[in-house]
Amino acid sequence: MSGTIIITGNHAVSYGAWSSRVRFVAAYPITPQTTIVEMLSDFVNTGKMKAEFMTVESEHSAAAAVMGAESTGVRSFTATSSHGLLYMSEVVHWIARSRLPVVMVVVNRAIAPPWSIWTELLDTMTHRDAGWIQVYVSNNQEAYDMVIQSYRLSEMKRVSMPTMICMDGFILSHTFAPVTVHTPEETDEFLPSYSPLWKIDPENPFSLGNMATPDYYYEFSYLMHEAHENAKKLFNNVDKEFERFSGRSHGGKVHGYMLDDSESVILAMGTLSEEVMVAIDNLRKRGEKVGALKVRLFRPFPAEEISKALEDKEFALILDRSLSYGYEGQLATETKAALHTSGIETPVINMITGLGGRDVTYKEIEKFHGLAKKKVSSEKGPFKPIFIQLKR
Amino acid sequence: MGKEIKTVKDIPLQELLLPGHVACAGCGMAISVRHVLKILGGNTVVTVPACCLSVIQGLFPKTAVAVPLKNVPFASAAAVASGLKAGFRLQGKELNVVAIAGDGGTYDIGLQALSGAVERGEDIIYFCYDNQAYMNTGIQRSGATPYGAWTTTTPKGKKERRKDLGLMMIANGATYVATVNPSFPMDFYGKFLKAEEKKGPRVLIGYSVCPPGWRYTPELSIELGKLAVQTGAWILWEFEEGVFRFTGYSKRLAEGKAKRKPIELYLEPQGRFRNVLRDPEKLKALKRGINERWRVYRKIAEVYSSSTPG
Numbered sequence: 253m254s255g256t257i258i259i260t261g262n263h264a265v266s267y268g269a270w271s272s273r274v275r276f277v278a279a280y281p282i283t284p285q286t287t288i289v290e291m292l293s294d295f296v297n298t299g300k301m302k303a304e305f306m307t308v309e310s311e312h313s314a315a316a317a318v319m320g321a322e323s324t325g326v327r328s329f330t331a332t333s334s335h336g337l338l339y340m341s342e343v344v345h346w347i348a349r350s351r352l353p354v355v356m357v358v359v360n361r362a363i364a365p366p367w368s369i370w371t372e373l374l375d376t377m378t379h380r381d382a383g384w385i386q387v388y389v390s391n392n393q394e395a396y397d398m399v400i401q402s403y404r405l406s407e408m409k410r411v412s413m414p415t416m417i418c419m420d421g422f423i424l425s426h427t428f429a430p431v432t433v434h435t436p437e438e439t440d441e442f443l444p445s446y447s448p449l450w451k452i453d454p455e456n457p458f459s460l461g462n463m464a465t466p467d468y469y470y471e472f473s474y475l476m477h478e479a480h481e482n483a484k485k486l487f488n489n490v491d492k493e494f495e496r497f498s499g500r501s502h503g504g505k506v507h508g509y510m511l512d513d514s515e516s517v518i519l520a521m522g523t524l525s526e527e528v529m530v531a532i533d534n535l536r537k538r539g540e541k542v543g544a545l546k547v548r549l550f551r552p553f554p555a556e557e558i559s560k561a562l563e564d565k566e567f568a569l570i571l572d573r574s575l576s577y578g579y580e581g582q583l584a585t586e587t588k589a590a591l592h593t594s595g596i597e598t599p600v601i602n603m604i605t606g607l608g609g610r611d612v613t614y615k616e617i618e619k620f621h622g623l624a625k626k627k628v629s630s631e632k633g634p635f636k637p638i639f640i641q642l643k644r
Numbered sequence: 645m646g647k648e649i650k651t652v653k654d655i656p657l658q659e660l661l662l663p664g665h666v667a668c669a670g671c672g673m674a675i676s677v678r679h680v681l682k683i684l685g686g687n688t689v690v691t692v693p694a695c696c697l698s699v700i701q702g703l704f705p706k707t708a709v710a711v712p713l714k715n716v717p718f719a720s721a722a723a724v725a726s727g728l729k730a731g732f733r734l735q736g737k738e739l740n741v742v743a744i745a746g747d748g749g750t751y752d753i754g755l756q757a758l759s760g761a762v763e764r765g766e767d768i769i770y771f772c773y774d775n776q777a778y779m780n781t782g783i784q785r786s787g788a789t790p791y792g793a794w795t796t797t798t799p800k801g802k803k804e805r806r807k808d809l810g811l812m813m814i815a816n817g818a819t820y821v822a823t824v825n826p827s828f829p830m831d832f833y834g835k836f837l838k839a840e841e842k843k844g845p846r847v848l849i850g851y852s853v854c855p856p857g858w859r860y861t862p863e864l865s866i867e868l869g870k871l872a873v874q875t876g877a878w879i880l881w882e883f884e885e886g887v888f889r890f891t892g893y894s895k896r897l898a899e900g901k902a903k904r905k906p907i908e909l910y911l912e913p914q915g916r917f918r919n920v921l922r923d924p925e926k927l928k929a930l931k932r933g934i935n936e937r938w939r940v941y942r943k944i945a946e947v948y949s950s951s952t953p954g
C-alpha cells in the first residue's frame with residue numbers, strides 16, 4: 253500500500269529506485285550523496301529490493317558497471333555528486349552515446365578547490381551537453397516522483413536516453429519532509445517492466461561502438477538529438493500520466509507561478525525556485541505584479557515554454573546558482589537564446605546567487621527583484637551578470 | 645565446458661575472429677584473440693577498451709568479430725565486464741564474459757578497475773594481450789614496456805623495469821592467473837580451458853608480438869614468441885588454488901631440464917632493443933633483470949608449491 257513517510261531527499265530517491273524495481277545498482281560514496289546508496293545497499297541486503305548492489309572502487313567504475321548491466325537489458329541506477337560526477341564524466345558520455353536509459357541522481361555540490369560540500373549546480377551544468385535528459389527538482393516528493401517518471405520517459409523506445417536527476421545538496425538531500433511512497437506492485441501500473449531498444453545477446457551478436465568514419469558519426473549524433481526532441485514532446489504526457497496514477501503533477505517542463513497577470517518573472521531552478529515562490533507571495537502582498545517560472549527540464553531545453561512565459565513581460569530576473577566563468581549563469585544564457593529565437597525582446601537581468609551553498613533567502617530575493625526593476629527602468633542595457641551576493 | 649584439446653587437431657574449426665579484420669601482418673594480438681574466441685565459443689560476450697583491438701574490428705557498420713562485443717572507455721574494461729556479468733546473472737543467463745585489453749588498458753589506466761573487480765571476486769575472464777607499449781597511439785611506453793626497449797617516449801630505451809602484473813594479480817586474490825604465449829598454442833588452449841571451467845576473477849596475461857612496435861619483420865612473429873620463452877625473457881606459469889606452477893618450456897627451464905638460450909637471440913631481431921645491444925652495461929642490466937624475475941618466481945613456486953599444507 254502506498255503511504256506517506258517522513259524522509260530525507262536522499263532517502264526519497266532510494267525509495268524511488270525501490271518503487272521502480274531497479275535490478276542493478278553500482279555506486280561510490282561521496283557527500284552528500286552517500287545516504288542514497290547506503291539505504292539501497294540496505295534494501296538489497298534485507299531482500300526488500302531484488303537487485304544486485306556492486307560496491308565498486310570508483311565512480312568511473314560505477315558508471316562503467318551500470319553501463320554493462322544496462323547493456324544486458326537490466327534496469328540500472330547510480331547516484332553521485334560533484335567530484336564523483338566529474339570523475340565518471342567519460343562514462344557519462346558513453347552511456348548516453350550507447351543510448352542506454354540509465355537513471356542517475358546527482359546531488360549537486362560545489363567543486364573544489366577550496367573544498368566545499370554545499371550546493372551549487374556547476375557539476376551538472378558542465379554535463380549539460382553529455383546527452384542526458386536533465387531534470388532539476390526542488391522538493392523531496394518531486395525527487396521521489398522523478399526517479400519513477402524518469403525510467404518511464406528514458407525507457408520509451410523513441411527516447412532511449414539516460415536521465416540525470418539533479419537535486420541540491422543538503423537543502424534537499426539531508427532535509428526531512430513527508431513523501432508519499434508507492435510499492436513496486438502499485439508502481440507497476442505506471443511503470444512497465446523494461447523492454448530495451450537493444451541489448452547484448454549471444455543469440456543475436458553485434459559489435460557496439462566500433463570505429464565509425466565521418467560518414468556515419470554525424471547521424472549518430474543527430475539521432476541523439478532526435479531522441480531529445482521526442483523526450484521534449486513526451487515529458488508533459490508522462491507528467492500527466494503520473495498524475496492519473498498518483499494524483500501528483502509537478503507542472504511539466506516548466507512550472508509557472510502567478511504568471512498570468514505578472515509584469516515581471518523570476519526564473520530559477522532547483523530549491524532556489526521554491527524560495528522564489530515565497531518571495532513572490534510577499535511581493536504580491538505589497539502589490540508587486542510578479543510571477544515565477546521554475547525550470548524543471550534543462551535538457552532537452554523547453555525554449556518554447558520559457559519564451560511563451562516571458563513574452564510581453566517588462567523584464568525577467570534569472571537567478572543562477574552556477575556560473576560559466578567569463579560569461580554569465582547558464583540558465584540566463586539559455587533563456588536569452590530562446591527569447592532571441594522567438595523574436596522576443598523582454599529584457600533579462602541575470603544574478604549569480606548561492607555559489608558554494610551561500611544561503612539565498614526569500615527576503616534577499618525580494619530585494620533582488622527591486623534592484624532588477626530599478627535597473628531595467630533606468631538603464632538601457634546590455635545587462636551584464638550581477639554578482640549580487642559578492643562581499644566587497 | 646567438457647571440451648578437450650589434446651593436439652592441434654582438436655582445436656575448434658569455428659572462426660569467431662573473421663577474415664577482414666585489419667590487424668597488421670604478424671600481429672600477436674590477432675592470433676591470440678582468434679584462439680581465445682575459438683576456445684570460449686559463441687556463448688561469449690566480449691568487452692574491449694581503447695586499444696589496437698578496438699580498431700582492428702573494422703569500421704562501422706561492419707565488424708570482424710562474430711560474438712557480441714561492446715567497446716568501452718579505456719580505463720573501464722573490468723568494471724563493464726563486472727556489470728555485464730551481473731546483468732546476465734540477474735536474468736539467469738550463463739555465459740562467458742571476457743574483457744580483452746592491451747597492456748596500457750591493464751597495467752596502467754585500467755589497473756584500478758581490474759584490481760577492484762578482482763578484489764570483489766567478479767566472475768569474469770580478463771585477458772590482457774601484452775604487446776608492451778601503447779601501440780594504438782603510435783608506440784609509447786607503458787608500465788609493461790621492458791627495460792631498455794625503445795618507444796617514441798623512451799627514445800634512448802626505457803630506464804625502468806616493467807611492472808609485474810601476474811604477481812599483482814596473485815596478491816590481489818584472483819582465482820586463476822596465468823601467462824600465455826600463442827607460439828605455444830597447446831599451453832595457451834589448456835590454460836583458457838581451465839579458466840573457462842573456473843569461477844571468479846581469472847586473469848590471463850598474453851605475450852603479444854607487434855612487428856611495427858617492436859621493429860622486426862612479421863614473418864618472425866611465431867619464432868620470436870618461442871625465443872622469448874626459450875631465453876627466459878617470458879615465463880610461462882599458472883597460479884590456481886594456492887598453487888604456482890611453471891608450465892611448458894618454462895617448466896623445463898625451472899627444473900633444469902633445459903638451458904636458457906642466450907638472450908641476444910631474442911633481442912637481436914628486434915629494433916627496439918638496439919640501444920641495449922650497443923651498450924654492454926645496459927645489456928648486463930637487462931640480463932640482471934631477467935635473472936631477478938626468475939629468482940622471484942622460483943621463490944614463489946617454492947612458497948606456493950603443491951606440497952605446502954593448507
Ligand SMILES: Cc1ncc(C[n+]2csc(CCOP(=O)(O)OP(=O)(O)O)c2C)c(N)n1
Nearest residue numbers: 694695696718746747748749777778779780
Ligand atoms: C582516457 C583515454 N586516454 C587516452 C586514450 C588514447 N589511447 C587510446 S588506445 C591507447 C593506448 C592503448 O595501449 P594498450 O592498452 O597497450 O593497447 P595497444 O594499443 O597496445 O593494443 C591510448 C593512450 C583514450 N582512448 N582514452
Ligand code: SF4
Nearest residue numbers: 667668671696779854
Ligand atoms: S600495431 Fe601491433 S598490436 Fe596493433 S595491430 Fe599492429 S601488430 Fe597488432
Ligand SMILES: [Mg+2]
Nearest residue numbers: 746747777778
Ligand atoms: Mg599495448
